Amino acid sequence: MLSSIDSFQTASQLQVGDTTYGYYSLKEGELGQMAEVARLPVSIKVLLENLLRYEDGETCSRDDVLALVKSRGRAAEHEISYHPARVLMQDFTGVPAVVDLAAMRNALLARGADPQRINPLSPVDLVIDHSVTIDRFGTPTAFQDNVDIEMQRNLERYQFLKWGQGAFDNFRVVPPGTGICHQVNLEYLAKSVWTEQRDDQYLAYPDTLVGTDSHTTMINALGVLGWGVGGIEAEAAMLGQPVSMLIPDVVGFELSGTLQEGITATDLVLRVVQMLREHGVVGKFVEFYGDGLNQLPIADRATIANMAPEYGATCGFFPIDAQTINYLRLSGRDEQTLALVESYCKAQGMWRDEQYQTPEFAASLTLDLSSVEPSLAGPKRPQDRVAVKDLKSSIDAFVELAGKRDQLDTEYPLEGSDEGMHHGDVVIAAITSCTNTSNPAVMLGAGLLARKAVAKGMKVKPWVKTSLAPGSRVVTEYLNKSGVQQDLDTLGFNLVGYGCTTCIGNSGPLADPVENAIKQNDLIVSSVLSGNRNFEGRIHPLVRANWLASPPLVVAYGLAGTTRIDLSKDPLGNGADGKPVYLKDIWPSNAEINDLVRQIDNEMFRREYGSVFDGDARWRQIDSGSGSTYAFPADSTYIQQPPFFDAAYAGKVEDIRGAAILALLGDSVTTDHISPAGAIPKESPAAQYLRSRGVEQQDFNSYGSRRGNHEVMMRGTFGNIRIRNEMTPQIEGGYTRKRGETEPRFIYDVAMDYQAEQIPSVVIAGKEYGTGSSRDWAAKGTLLLGVKAVIVESFERIHRSNLVGMGVLPLQFTEGEDRNSLGLTGDEQVDILGLDAGLKPKQTFKAIIHYADGKEREIELLSRLDTQVEVKYYQAGGVLNFVLERLSKTT
CATH class of the missing domain: 3.30.499.10 (Aconitase, domain 3)
Structure with a gap:
């Protein structure tokens, strides 16, 4: 049976071959009588089906469905809950996510509750693809040499992931040496239309997901709605929490014509990135349409969809059409799946063909493919396109x-x-x-x-x-x-x-x-x-x-x-x-x-993916241990039990008074600046920690590989060698000044001083704060440094959400105010008042800037707790503490 309360009476059946599927129809029942439904963007239709399937009168209500229909592709200040079908992870973000789940199990056990309440409720695939480093190159043995080094460096991490595979339900690991998570997703994991058996009936619905990597959007090429979230949000989704979101704008992007001889999909996507960044699509959906899609293969669409984070969109969505079916067949999907995808999408008005009507969009851009020229992008931002000739x-x-x-x-x-x-x-x-x-x-x-x-x-x-x-x-x-x-x-x-x-x-x-x-x-x-x-x-x-x-x-x-x-x-x-x-x-x-x-041909795909979860002999020989809880080894420099579930990080909402400015940053501060993934500099606080634990420099590995150890990662926060703190303009890298001092010191060291003195701190920055990867440690590290609030001119979507997920308050200057207009130098104290008076989404708080010369200035700051669910997460000390508290009270 279908489980929704289905107040719009949309439950229907679809016969495909010998199999009958239940589904929630956008054309049947009361919903089918609404003229707006037919002209909705396909990406919004996917969200609409999701609401119908999960309608329970509480997390998903009849009003939510009506608000989404009436939005007609335009943003609305209405909160909805999105339940993705599955979760995709890579190992850099997957390891700390599994560390958190293991720590949550230990925390539940300490509270006298069943630790196995912490278990993924949705399918989770983790692909180990971020750990291999190019130590050897230019030789026939380079691959084997690099794999050998990778296995040696990362044995602790891989033992831990194999433990997780055995300990958690619905959790699969694709071993190292197989492929990149997004390409494995495109070529094998995704189905375009998902199915599950409920009681005596199959249920069909759109394939949807969230992933712990911002380039999860690559799967939008197959008509799969998904986007990158931080590991924190992904963990919540795994544990049954919906993704809370406001109804987004959908920007249409029309493609016409064909690419000229010698022009590549890369040239095309760099042009698309430039156009959409100039238009402004942060927090918005982008949906592609137009006759130019008729001859644009899925591989080219995947190139465009992949770089949605670079143009700033939540997703870059392509409706399903004949090209989708061709690719699914080429990549080895079975014929029943192909027939279901086509039948389902046609029944739901999600199929793109010559009868396809252009949806209503909040705005639309057009690109003639024949105008694209050979290009690169750089030298330090993907949206800065440069023609080859220039x-x-x-x-x-x-x-x-x-x-x-x-x-x-x-x-x-x-x-x-x-x-x-x-x-x-x-x-x-x-x-x-x-x-x-x-x-x-x-x-x-x-x-x-x-x-x-x-x-x-x-x-x-x-x-x-x-x-x-x-x-x-x-x-x-x-x-x-x-x-x-x-x-x-x-x-x-x-x-x-x-x-x-x-x-x-x-x-x-x-x-x-x-x-x-x-x-x-x-x-x-x-x-x-x-x-x-x-x-x-x-x-x-x-x-x-x-x-x-x-x-x-x-x-x-x-x-x-x-x-x-x-x-x-x-x-x-x-x-x-x-x-x-x-x-x-x-x-x-x-x-x-x-x-x-x-x-x-499709035999290549079937052959290579026939044993995708097996791994090589070395992977199969890894001893992972057993048991439902994990005994964190005290001497490990890769995996440590994090402190996020200690009493000190439980929810405690109160005014922020006398806060020191830990860092004063400019525009386009990326998550790479906040939490680098690459090499650990030899004199950095993280290096000092590793040496104190007996690790030699040649074995430091990378920050990304050390994400299971909070001691390394908090020391690396704001530690990028190219970050520029305006409080220390004379030096580049992760430095700051302690209030009242003149000499630069590592940000980590100053942060520890403030925590020892019980002085809260804030970070202040400019526009597009948190651009880039969906890096949960950019938020986790910020929290562990004692930062109570991040105050900026504008946030990138994922990082703002991650801050909320860790219980750090994201605040935005109101129009006309910024660090420059306020004349900030980093020597000021900051009060943020009104937090203890009851919170609601997007309210304003009074802030008082206390200058070193004794002057004061009062301003207003906009809270970027955007939804009521985010308010609840912040009040609980973050989404993981919210879930833990709920599960610990479950009988």
Whole structure:
């Protein structure tokens, strides 16, 4: 039986082959009589079905359904509850999530309750894809060597995850060396229409999810509604808590025409990112439509959907159509699933074909695909698109901005080479990231370009670190079948691992001569990667300019060895015959690429995913232990029991008085700035902690791999080497001043001083605070440093939610006020009043700024507790304490 109270009488049946499915129809019952339903964006129809299926009169009510229908694709100040069908995790965010669940079980046991009340109620898949680092490259054994190092470094973490797989229900782990979570999701896990058996009947409904990685949106290409959340929200969803949200704006994005010869999906998405960032879509849905979709394959759509975080949207959604069915069949899904997807979507008005009516949108943009030109993005933000022809002038300007104009043409010696290095040289050329490795056209295009370059006798420059990290084993299979992997190997683009690698900051070390040349001459060098993120300090600490590009362009710039080049007219270099070789000479045609793409068949997918959860012999041999609760080892430097469920972090809402300003930050502070994922600097507080525990520098691993240990992560909070605190303008990195002092000190050390003195603290920043990855430790670390409130001009969606989820108050300056207009220096004290007078969503609080000279200024701050559910989470000390308290009282 269907379980909703179904006040709109929409319960229906759908016959597909020999199987009957129950479903909640958008066309039947009272709902079917509402004219607005037909013209709703498809993404909103998915939310509408979700409300119908969970209508219980409390968390989902009849009024919620009506409010969503009447919104007609426009934002409304009405809170709804979204229940995703499943949760997707990667290991960097998955490990701390499982740590939290294990700690919650221990906390329940301590309270005399059954610890197994902490169990995922929805299916959870965790894909280990963030841990492999490129320590070895450019050799036939690079993959095996890197896997060996990965297993050695991360054994404690992998033992813990295997314990979790056995201890928790509905929890599966995809072992390391398999692929990137988003590509595995696209190629295998997603179904577009989900099913479950309830009593004696199958129930069909849209496949939906949340993921602990912001690029969860890649699955929107298959018509699956999902987006990235912090690990905190994901844990709540796993435990049955709905995702609370306000009805969003839906921005339509019309695509017309076709891409020109030689233009890639990467070029297209960089244009889309630029357009949508300029329009402004933070917190909004984007839904794509138009005749341009007719010939746009799912792989290209996935490239666009993947980068929704880069254009700032909650999701970048593509309705299901014939192209979706073609891809599901190609990737090995069974015929019953294909028939169900098509029948269900047609029955629900969610199918895009020639009868498809353009929905009503809050706003709409249009792009003619034929206008897209070859592009990169950088040097430090993915929305800063640069045409290939303009890259030389862009990097020159970047170098000049660093005060090195007179050094642009200076050559610096490189030990062991006849060639010297220059500013702007490419030291990392990485084919990496789910964004592009999910797309056979650009991957095979890179291989064909390599083949043509090899035929002309070209080689990659000696200072370039090359790598190829596919998003799944299927990519390796079709690269080998086509023969182009051999050509990539010849240029040094050997397989280094299946994982995020360079895009997540696991680029590994540069060769010693290259590193020495950069350090000794303060060279401003570049990386070119086929990724989605190029924020400061993310890719490699010595690489200041980072450029996102298509895989073929990655190979091209690796051959050129520099970004100070206009590939539209300058030669890449010389061939074996001494003659110049231009990009146009080796760029593959669309016909050549398509000939190879047609060689891909569904047997490749079925073969590679047939044993996706098995892992290799080393994974199978890992001893994970057993038991429903986890005994956290006291001597582990990877996994420690976190303090979030101690009494000190339980809900206690009171006014904030006399708060010190811990950091005063500018615009576009990313979660990478707040909680870096990459290398642990050798003199940082985190390094000092690890050394005190007997860990040598070569074994530090990365911040991302240490996310199961709060002692490391709180010391790394605000520890990015490129973060700029306006309180310490003379020094870059994680430094601040204690109030009344002049000398810079590590932010962690000052924060500990304030906590010892029982002085609360706040962080103040500018616009777009929390841009980037859905990094729960950016919020967790903020909490553990004693920060009570974060006050900014505007928040990025996920980080604001994460702060709420950890019980940190997100506040926003009202219009006309900011840190500059207030003349803040960091020496002020801040009072935030009215918190103990009863909370409600989006209220304003009085704040008093006490200046060092004795003056005071009163302002208003907008609370970004956006919904009533978020108010409850904040009052409880965060969502996890809210859930724990509820479960501990359950009989």
